Amino acid sequence: MKGFLRRFKVCFILLGVLVVFWCLLVGLHGMTGRLKNGSRQNTECTTGERVFDKADVLTDKEEEKLRKLIAKRERQTGCDIVLVTLNESLKEYAYDRQEYVAYDKFVMIYADDFYDGHKFGYDKPQGNGVLLLDNLYREDDGWAYSWLCTTGKAEGKYTGSMIDHLLEKSYRWSKVSPYYGYRAYVNQFYHDMNGFGLFSINISVPLLVLISFLLAVVIVGINGGSKAGVKTTDARTYVKNGRAKINHTEDRFIRKAVTQHKIQTNSGGGSRGGGGGHHVSRSGVSHGGGGHRH
Numbered sequence: 001m002k003g004f005l006r007r008f009k010v011c012f013i014l015l016g017v018l019v020v021f022w023c024l025l026v027g028l029h030g031m032t033g034r035l036k037n038g039s040r041q042n043t044e045c046t047t048g049e050r051v052f053d054k055a056d057v058l059t060d061k062e063e064e065k066l067r068k069l070i071a072k073r074e075r076q077t078g079c080d081i082v083l084v085t086l087n088e089s090l091k092e093y094a095y096d097r098q099e100y101v102a103y104d105k106f107v108m109i110y111a112d113d114f115y116d117g118h119k120f121g122y123d124k125p126q127g128n129g130v131l132l133l134d135n136l137y138r139e140d141d142g143w144a145y146s147w148l149c150t151t152g153k154a155e156g157k158y159t160g161s162m163i164d165h166l167l168e169k170s171y172r173w174s175k176v177s178p179y180y181g182y183r184a185y186v187n188q189f190y191h192d193m194n195g196f197g198l199f200s201i202n203i204s205v206p207l208l209v210l211i212s213f214l215l216a217v218v219i220v221g222i223n224g225g226s227k228a229g230v231k232t233t234d235a236r237t238y239v240k241n242g243r244a245k246i247n248h249t250e251d252r253f254i255r256k257a258v259t260q261h262k263i264q265t266n267s268g269g270g271s272r273g274g275g276g277g278h279h280v281s282r283s284g285v286s287h288g289g290g291g292h293r294h
Contacts, residue, residue: 038078040074040122041122041123041124042080042119042120042121042122042123042124042125042127044119044124044125045080045118045119045120045121045125046117046118046119047118050066050067050070050071050074050080050081050082050083051063051066051067051070051083052082052083052084052085053083053085054084054085054086054087054088055085055086055087055134055135055136056085056087057085057136057178058085058178058179058182059179062178062179065179065183066083066179066182066183066186069183069186069187070083070186073186073187073189073190074122076190076194077122077189077190077193077194078122078123078128078153079122079128079129079130079152079153079154079189079193080120080121080122080127080128080129080130081129081130081186081189082114082115082118082120082129082130082131082132083131083132083134083182083185083186084111084114084131084132084133084134085133085134085135085136085178086110086133086134086135086136086137087135087136087137088135088137089137089139090106090107090109090110090135090137090139091103091106091139091140093106093109093110094106094109094110097109097113097282098282103139103140103141103143103145104143104145104291104293106135106139106145107133107135107145107146107147107291108147108149108277108279108289108291109282110133110135110147111131111133111147111148111149111289112149112281112282112283112285112287112289113281113282113283114131114133115129115131115149115151115285115287116281116282116283116285117283120151121151121152122152123152126151126283126285127151127152128151128152128153128154129150129151129152129154130148130149130150130151130154130189131148131149131151132146132147132148132149132170132182132185133146133147133148133149134146134174134181134182143293143294144293144294145291145292145293146167146171146291146292146293146294147289147290147291148163148166148167148289148290148291149287149288149289150163150287150288150289151285151286151287151288153193154189154193154288155278155286155287155288156288157192157193158192158288160277160290162192163277163288163289163290164290164292165188166185166188166189166192167290167291167292168292169184169185169188170182170184170185170188171292171294172184277289277290277291
């Protein structure tokens with residue numbers, strides 16, 4: 001029994017360290033989430049609504065829960081967070097405002113106009129904020145499109161890959177229900193803006209403890225196993241009559257060393273600005289953004 005406890009002492013210690021480390025990370029995350037970005041400065045926004053469910057895919061209760069979540073995340077990020085759902089063709093809308101528009105840009109034009117027209121922005125009209133436009137209608141090309149419009153500090157924060165990740169995550173959860181998809185959008189935006197994308201992975205405490213315990217058991221098992229081997233050699237194996245005994249000699253190539261030097265080159269290509277899909281809207285407002293189709 002003592003041997004068992006002695007062997008697993010390291011296991012329990014490691015488990016405790018991992019749990020404490022996790023708690024510290026969660027605590028730090030919570031403290032960061034509680035940091036306020038100051039009171040809202042924009043007094044020109046034309047509406048206090050943030051959930052525009054024109055496609056009618058949400059229940060009244062789900063809309064209300066999203067409004068409460070958005071209000072909380074807006075204070076924590078210092079950004080307006082807007083959701084718009086549609087189920088209609090935007091082809092005519094886009095062509096009335098711009099010639100030769102690709103299908104995937106219909107939603108971009110609509111999202112930019114919606115954001116600018118309502119003067120969203122936490123700090124000022126058309127300032128810090130984000131808008132997700134999810135159009136369920138399949139255009140003539142057979143695809144339905146969504147677009148994430150970023151403005152102000154959200155435009156500077158988001159890269160193209162971050163936008164892809166957010167939209168993909170929202171779409172995956174929307175397969176469960178639209179509400180879960182839009183909630184994932186709001187929460188992922190919060191995590192991204194606060195620099196805690198890691199915490200968008202929902203890991204429960206029991207699961208973390210189980211993973212930590214199994215990892216500790218494996219480590220202790222390997223360590224214990226390495227000490228449990230049978231001793232097959234000693235000094236006498238290599239010594240005979242007081243002299244070292246050599247049974248076989250050979251020359252064997254072990255390794256070679258190669259030194260590499262990076263040659264700096266200039267490709268002449270331009271860098272992509274923060275926010276992915278950087279552009280200026282018809283209102284003259286700078287936006288970032290990116291879209292998905294499904």
